[in-house]
Amino acid sequence: MELYKVELCRGSRGCPRAVGDTNELEGKIINVFEKTGFVEKRQKQLGANFKQHNVFKVGLAGCANCCSQPQIKDFALIAKALPIFNNDLCNLCGVCVEACKEKALKIEGGNLAINEDKCLGCGDCKRTCPVAAVKGEDVKWRLMVGGKLGRHPQLAQELKDVYDREGLLYLEKAIAMILRASDPHKRFAQLLEEENISFS
Numbered sequence: 043m044e045l046y047k048v049e050l051c052r053g054s055r056g057c058p059r060a061v062g063d064t065n066e067l068e069g070k071i072i073n074v075f076e077k078t079g080f081v082e083k084r085q086k087q088l089g090a091n092f093k094q095h096n097v098f099k100v101g102l103a104g105c106a107n108c109c110s111q112p113q114i115k116d117f118a119l120i121a122k123a124l125p126i127f128n129n130d131l132c133n134l135c136g137v138c139v140e141a142c143k144e145k146a147l148k149i150e151g152g153n154l155a156i157n158e159d160k161c162l163g164c165g166d167c168k169r170t171c172p173v174a175a176v177k178g179e180d181v182k183w184r185l186m187v188g189g190k191l192g193r194h195p196q197l198a199q200e201l202k203d204v205y206d207r208e209g210l211l212y213l214e215k216a217i218a219m220i221l222r223a224s225d226p227h228k229r230f231a232q233l234l235e236e237e238n239i240s241f242s
């Protein structure tokens with residue numbers, strides 16, 4: 043019986059736009075499901091009344107393009123690589139400013155400035171800089187919860203940026219919420235809304 047499903051984009055399998063390792067994260071996520079005994083406990087909780095909407099859906103995307111549709115998953119992580127610029131190498135040519143679709147970069151007062159709230163960590167600035175002035179990246183994952191299709195579809199709510207380990211702890215928290223739910227048939231989105239349980 044399939045009681046959870048992890049769907050990932052082809053990011054780590056050769057997509058040049060990938061900024062996070064979705065394959066590695068998938069392995070860690072499966073470990074969390076196994077460690078928590080999710081399938082066995084869920085089978086007991088649901089009995090013979092298993093329905094398709096009881097499958098807990100996890101989405102992983104290797105970049106902000108979100109090809110694996112994380113917005114409609116119960117729990118999702120989207121890779122985000124915040125660029126770290128080397129001011130000694132940067133000649134303020136403005137190529138990255140033009141390349142940034144989020145308008146997160148600007149040159150002001152003789153410096154390149156980034157608006158971290160706008161940045162989706164897509165890596166376009168790094169790819170286009172002619173002098174390799176992006177010296178590193180802070181790779182995190184955008185945590186999204188509560189997306190679903192069905193009779194009352196809704197997009198997942200974006201909570202915060204997390205590192206791998208933190209994301210896995212949130213997954214454990216989500217699993218615990220599902221396993222102790224008074225009604226085992228409620229979607230995760232319903233649990234978040236109706237039971238007024240804090241998730242962030």
Ligand code: SF4
Pocket residue numbers: 051052053054057058059060061103104105106107108109110
């Ligand atoms: S989400 Fe990004 S990394 Fe994944 S397949 Fe799409 S473009 Fe590539």
Ligand code: SF4
Pocket residue numbers: 127131132133134135136137138139154170171172173174175176
């Ligand atoms: S493209 Fe590179 S050199 Fe040009 S402004 Fe951006 S970081 Fe600086």
Ligand code: SF4
Pocket residue numbers: 123124125141142143144145146147156160161162163164165166167168
């Ligand atoms: S990573 Fe993407 S969104 Fe962020 S500053 Fe660079 S081009 Fe803009």
